Amino acid sequence: MDLDFNLMMELTEIELRLKGLDEGGKKYFKKDMTRPWSFKCSLCEKRVGSNKVDEYWSMPSTGYDRYRFCSKECADCYSKARKNELLAQRKQVMQNRKLLREFYKEAERRYMEVKRGGWVS
Numbered sequence: 001m002d003l004d005f006n007l008m009m010e011l012t013e014i015e016l017r018l019k020g021l022d023e024g025g026k027k028y029f030k031k032d033m034t035r036p037w038s039f040k041c042s043l044c045e046k047r048v049g050s051n052k053v054d055e056y057w058s059m060p061s062t063g064y065d066r067y068r069f070c071s072k073e074c075a076d077c078y079s080k081a082r083k084n085e086l087l088a089q090r091k092q093v094m095q096n097r098k099l100l101r102e103f104y105k106e107a108e109r110r111y112m113e114v115k116r117g118g119w120v121s
């Protein structure tokens with residue numbers, strides 16, 4: 001069942017990303033930086049600078065990259081949308097697995113029929 005294995009891997013990946021969303025949170029700018037550092041909020045694109053504010057919100061994205069946000073509101077908004085997206089993906093993969101199982105069951109049934117009929121020795 002190679003196909004089912006692939007779907008299972010996909011599910012694992014989705015679960016990991018869902019868990020990653022929970023690992024995001026508030027961060028504080030290091031105060032000993034020699035040069036101010038800034039980024040653009042991943043949601044509203046507001047520029048956030050270490051010389052202007054103390055805190056920001058951070059969340060893992062795919063791979064090694066991270067999403068950074070100007071406020072809890074932006075972080076929550078992103079997290080909620082991403083979560084819904086991932087849950088929809090998970091549902092789809094689970095439906096595909098179910099469909100696949102039904103096809104295999106049917107294939108097995110037909111195989112047994114053919115076998116009983118003496119088509120396959």
Ligand SMILES: [Zn+2]
Pocket residue numbers: 041042043044045046069070071074
């Ligand atoms: Zn923002």
